[in-house]
Amino acid sequence: MKLTDYTDYTLRTLIFLGLHRNEQVTIQQIADGYDISKNHLMKIIHRLSLDGLVETTRGRSGGVRLRKPPDEINIGQVVRAAEQEFALVECFSRVNNRCVLSPVCELQATFRDALEAFFAVLDKRTLADILRNAEEVRPYIRLRGVTVRAENA
Template sequence: MNLTSFTDYGLRMLMRMASAPDRAFSTADLAEEFKLSRNHLAKIMQRLAQGGIVETRRGVNGGAVLRSSPAEIRLGDVVRVLEQGQALVACFGPDAGCTIEGCCRLKSRLRQAERQFIADLNRSTLADIALPEPAAA
């Protein structure tokens, strides 16, 4: 199993946000901390907002905040939101063109494994993986 970099970066952002759940985080600050593209992180933040995981605010005191406490945000749910539209294997995609569609016994097993993977991740929360608050400079 290989998660996309989109999901990897999204999890990193949420791990940092979980370290100070009442603070608003700008994508610029997160991009600087993790040495990642601000534009890419903005797209990830947008997906997290659409998925109901974060709330974004504009303005001087703007940024993104968690919509729930870190202890209520399940990792499997986060991965499902971030991996939305990413097929586990090519034959799950919309234009698979599979030549063994009618007799394939693998597809159902892979779907079951994917469900179990998400269920296992859902046994943990964002609070379980929160990064320590960075020391003041």
């Protein structure tokens, strides 16, 4: 199973905003921090705003910040909202399933159990859990092409 870049960037965006909890940051700062496309992030920020996870301010001094505290942002919910589907195998699809074994295959149930276990782990985690090692993470975030070092690093 592989999550899409969209989901990866969504989670990284939340981490960035969590690391800058008391600041309003720009989409460009996030893009620079991770060396990813600003246009891609604009779509992500829009979705996160619709989901009520971030608030945005337009204009010259505008930006984005978390709307909820990190301990109220559930990682499982974020991943479910970001991913289009979780069809691990063809037989998960009601539309495109051509597998002749589907009516009797135990593998399908095994994959469903595995997917449920995957989400059971994610559902136990919040953004606050992910940010527990924030001071270790900070040095790896780039700002305008320059790596930002922790003050005591």
